[in-house]
Amino acid sequence: MSLEELDKLEQQRRDADRAYNDALTAFDGALVRTAPQPAAPLEVEATAEPVPEGWRGWPVRAVQQWLSPWMERQNTMNARAAATIRALIDRDHERTAAFEHFQSSLLAFLQQITAFVETKDRHAAAQATERLDDHQRILGEHMWFIEEHRPLLAALPELRAHITVLQRATATLQRRLSDTAPAHERTSAAATPTAAPASGGSPDDYKYVGFEDQFRGSEASVAATFDEYLPIFAGTTDVVDLGCGRGEFLAALHSAGVRARGVDSNETMVAVARERALDATLGDALDYVTALPDESIGGLIATQVVEHLQPSYLNRLLDAAARKLRPGAPIVLETINPTCWYAFFSSYIRDPTHVRPVHPETLQYLLRASGFERVEIRYRSPLPEHVKLKTIEARDVARWSSDPSTQMLGTVAQTTNVNAATLNKLLFGYMDYAVIGYRS
Secondary structure: OOHHHHHHHHHHHHHHHHHHHHHHHHHHHOOOOOOOOOOOOOOOOOOOOOOOOHHHOHHHHHHHHHHHHHHHHHHHHHHHHHHHHHHHHHHHHHHHHHHHHHHHHHHHHHHHHHHHHHHHHHHHHHHHHHHHHHHHHHHHHHHHHHHHOHHHHHOHHHHHHHHHHHHHHHHHHHHHHHOOOOHHHHHHHOOOOOOOOOOOOOOOHHHHHHHHHHHOOOHHHHHHOOHHHHHHHOOOOOEEEEOOOOOHHHHHHHHOOOOEEEEEOOHHHHHHHHHOOOOEEEOOHHHHHHOOOOOOEOEEEEEOOHHHOOHHHHHHHHHHHHHHEOOOOEEEEEEEOOOOHHHHHHHHHHOOOOOOOOOHHHHHHHHHHOOEEEEEEEEEEEOOHHHOOOOOOHHHHHHHHHOHHHHHHHHHHHHHHHHHHHHHHHHOOEEEEEEEEEEO
């Protein structure tokens, strides 16, 4: 992390602390504090006037005697009302005191949090500094090893390529040396389209297998890309995989309970597939399909194959496939997407066996012209966002556009985003596509 980024983080922390303290001050000013309650008034007993003696006090005594029951009831009611009011006042005082205690406790808690956060922040910074010092110390201790072996480290990709090719070449030689089947067995096996010839292919086939290992990926990673094709072949049988390679899709079909076989012109590829107990044949795709009975196969797939074919060869292959597939059977052709410049200038031109790219709409038309229906294009393998051109955030564009002094910046930002979107579509779209159709 650069010093500029560290200064920016420190400034952000200071701004957060300042905003927090301002909020705490505002909260303290908003606390509700009650005024002190006046003491309850002292109760004063009323003193009755003395009643005259004799006949002069008789009327007063008569009225008192007559009103006595009502006065007693009124006094009782007044006493109860006074007691109730006193209880309500006492409960209100208790609630007020409890609320004030809560406010003071909350303020103390927030003050403690401030100190806690500051302490944790200092502790985390100290730990980060300590780890950085440890990394620098370890790097310094091993720098001598890196410098001493830098030429060897730089040569690792080259050594890895050599090892891969040697492994494939050794496996090919071992297979050829162990191929001791009698001549009559090889002759009888060649009569069936699913048999693998005892020999054939190019002497350099193993080099291309090593090329696939390095640039296309492992068998497991390639097999994972075929998951979306499996539902297309659900419920079918006798599926043919043209250019089956190491047998990744054949194995996936086998695991899904779909009977399938493949053909490939690379001897080493076929041998790898057959070592996995897959039905793979060494031969030419067009010759293989042409030799099959009409309407005898329930599906056909060719992944990363059509870019290796001449246009006339591809047209004959599609016409033959239309004759050999059963009505309603699917066909899937996957290839590199040349409309994605990143795919063209990396994946396509990197492979020396590629003949020419095929535009998605062109391949869709060729399938329709060969009699297939419901032909659709599916784009696959989107490039991740981090490799694409970056755009200016919408909120910045809106802010600049609404401010008269920066409207020109808003216009430039909008134009930049439109151009970035256009270039991302051309440069960094989908790496592959598949054309999928069905035999009419």
